[in-house]
Amino acid sequence: MRAHAWMTALTAGALVSTMICGSAEAATDCAWSGTPLPHDGVTAGTAQVLAAPGDILGFGDGRLLRWHNGTLTSTVLPDGATQLRLRGADGAGRVAGTINSPQHAITVRDGKITEYPVPTGASNGEARGVNQRGDVAGFATGPGPQQRRYLIWTDSTTGNPTEVLVHADQFRTLSGIADDRRLVLDWATTDGHTRAATFLGGTATLLALPEGATDSWTTAVAGSWIIGKAGTQPQRSVVWDPTGAPRLLPAGFDAVSVNRSGVIAGYLDGQAAVQTPDGTVHQLGSGTELGSVADDGTVLGAAGGVPTTWTCR
Incomplete structure (x- = not known):
């Protein structure tokens, strides 16, 4: 391939x-x-990523937490998801991550969550990293339960992924993108x-x-x-x-x-x-x-x- x-x-x-x-x-x-950090109403939370100066993102109580210039706001995760893991920010303040249960690759910018699509027949998208120019690297599963498909999302508007097909059998796991x-x-x-x-x-x-x-x-x-x-x-x-x-x-x-x-x-x-x-x-x-x-x-x-x-x- x-x-x-x-x-x-x-x-x-x-x-x-x-x-x-x-x-x-x-x-x-x-x-x-x-x-x-201010944590009004958050019984347990973690700051995860500095998206931009004065803009910190994290997770707690099943919600996205955002501290913007010291003021805390929180957002319910989409689709009933209960977990959030953020894995870095690009040069424009866009943060890549994954929500779980159900699982989707996402980005967050200015507190707004955007879900990324996966190829037809695949599910369980996961973002593993983002570089300064906004390229997001990750993977999805399917259609077979053991079929891992490695993806790059380069279009910050539509999120349409490019699939990395060469030597997929030799990929053990993906940790990010330089x-x-x-x-x-x-x-x-x-x-x-x-x-x-x-x-x-x-x-x-x-x-x-x-x-x-x-x-x-x-x-x-x-x-x-x-x-x-x-x-x-x-x-x-x-x-x-x-x-x-x-x-x-x-x-x-x-x-x-x-x-x-x-x-x-x-x-x-x-x-x-x-x-x-x-x-x-x-x-x-x-x-x-x-x-x-x-x-x-x-x-x-x-x-x-x-x-x-x-x-x-």
């Missing part, structure tokens, strides 16, 4: 962190502190291994392995920074910088989000933490749930069920 031409053409209160240095030379000029339109995914190799890879123009490019590893997996991408896992047991989190060079993260650090400057949010020994590009790790306090790390360095999440943002001041 051939790829589409598009693919070919291309706790309320201040929460001050404990700093742990990732190397003896690492230093910091600021301290990370948390700021609770700003240069490379898909970031896990690739089944012919020798039985799984490798973190990028895919563009019908061709997969395997990402370099850290020394000693034979397998790798992707988690997320922002710009040209990719995070994932490598190794066997135990697996270690790894970051690939824009040159493609891999770097293992500290033992016990589970990376879940990265921004376009290489700031990584995750969990260190089960406690939310941030690693800055100089290798310094900053813990954000117990009881913290991570949403993502925005391109301006803001970490979004919740503390004790209260939507919260963290910044380094």
Whole structure:
């Protein structure tokens, strides 16, 4: 099968962190502190994505939450959906995500939810990432229950998807889309291994392995920074910088989000933490749930069920 031409053409209160240095030379000029967001009427919620300056989106009580210049509004999810997961924003303030029960790929802009269509015969659309230009990557299922169909939505008005058909049997999963339109995914190799890879123009490019590893997996991408896992047991989190060079993260650090400057949010020994590009790790306090790390360095999440943002001041 051939790829589409598009693919070919291309706790309320201040929460001050404990700093742990990732190397003896690492230093910091600021301290990370948390700021609770207004949460009137929300019994539990999480800030997930910074859509644009002053515009934060999240989820709580079965509703889309939006903090616009500090004012909270909430919107019932469409079609009776009960869960929402947002996976990043483009340069125009459009956020991509997925609603569940039933499941649809969506975007949110200015607080308005738009559902994306899937190809005829498919269902259960899921968005896995969005790049700066607004390309949304995801997948759908069907018509067979085990048939996963990989999709790119490039038209921000109609949302009509392009289907990525080449080597679909070697796609293990899709983790996002880079700003240069490379898909970031896990690739089944012919020798039985799984490798973190990028895919563009019908061709997969395997990402370099850290020394000693034979397998790798992707988690997320922002710009040209990719995070994932490598190794066997135990697996270690790894970051690939824009040159493609891999770097293992500290033992016990589970990376879940990265921004376009290489700031990584995750969990260190089960406690939310941030690693800055100089290798310094900053813990954000117990009881913290991570949403993502925005391109301006803001970490979004919740503390004790209260939507919260963290910044380094």
